[in-house]
Amino acid sequence: MKQLALGLGAAFFSSLLFAQAPAPERVVKGNQLISKSDPEATIKLPRAAKHLGADRWNLYDVADCELHVFVEADKNKNIKALYWVQFEGYLPSNTHAYDYSEDEPVTFAGQPFFQRASFGPTDRPTKAGSDLEHVRAIVQRAGYKMPAESMNVRLVHLLDETRRKELMFIYTEDLAPTGYTSGQLKEGDRTRPEWEAIRKEFAARAMERIKLSR
DSSP states (O other): OHHHHHHHHHHHHHHHHHHHSOOOOSEEETTEEEEESSSEEEEEOOTTOEEEEEEEEEETTTEEEEEEEEEEEOTTOBEEEEEEEEEEEEOTTOOOOOOOTTSEEEEETTEEEEEEEEEEETTOOOOTTOHHHHHHHHHHHTTOBOOSEEEEEEEEEEOSTTOOEEEEEEEEEESGGGTOOTTTTEETTEEOHHHHHHHHHHHHHHHHHOEEEO
């Protein structure tokens, strides 16, 4: 009887967790991601981009977060490029607002976005429960491998003046083809001048490879 009670308790707990983690709403069709709301849009990636998976959960219990991961990789599943697409909005239980005032404002697909680029080792520690942790889990489950070092550009669009909902793209590439290591692009706490030229070309390439239409 005790074992039955424990089993029922475990089943109830599992069903509760499932109820708290609704399925992703957006639909994937090949290299396209279709969103019917927040925002209504179609995101088209290069034909070689493969969808590895999606996840949806309450991020730190303050925001509803849905992310999708696409990659371009070689036959040995070594990732050359990664596309991280995220739909996020704060829950009604709080009054938070997103702030990207430190990022560079840019226009992408005719819409205002905030842009930031960075580089470094891909095995850096990540915060438990973070969106990055979820991305890494999707990549690992699919059996793919990230490069030792990478560079990424983040593009964020705030859906309205309340700044409580966002669409985010993070495009990542292997750093090695640039001919530099992350150590060579650093000078103390600052980046070397060579990074600026790499960053501009890289950010432009990201916006060329991601097609966003309403």
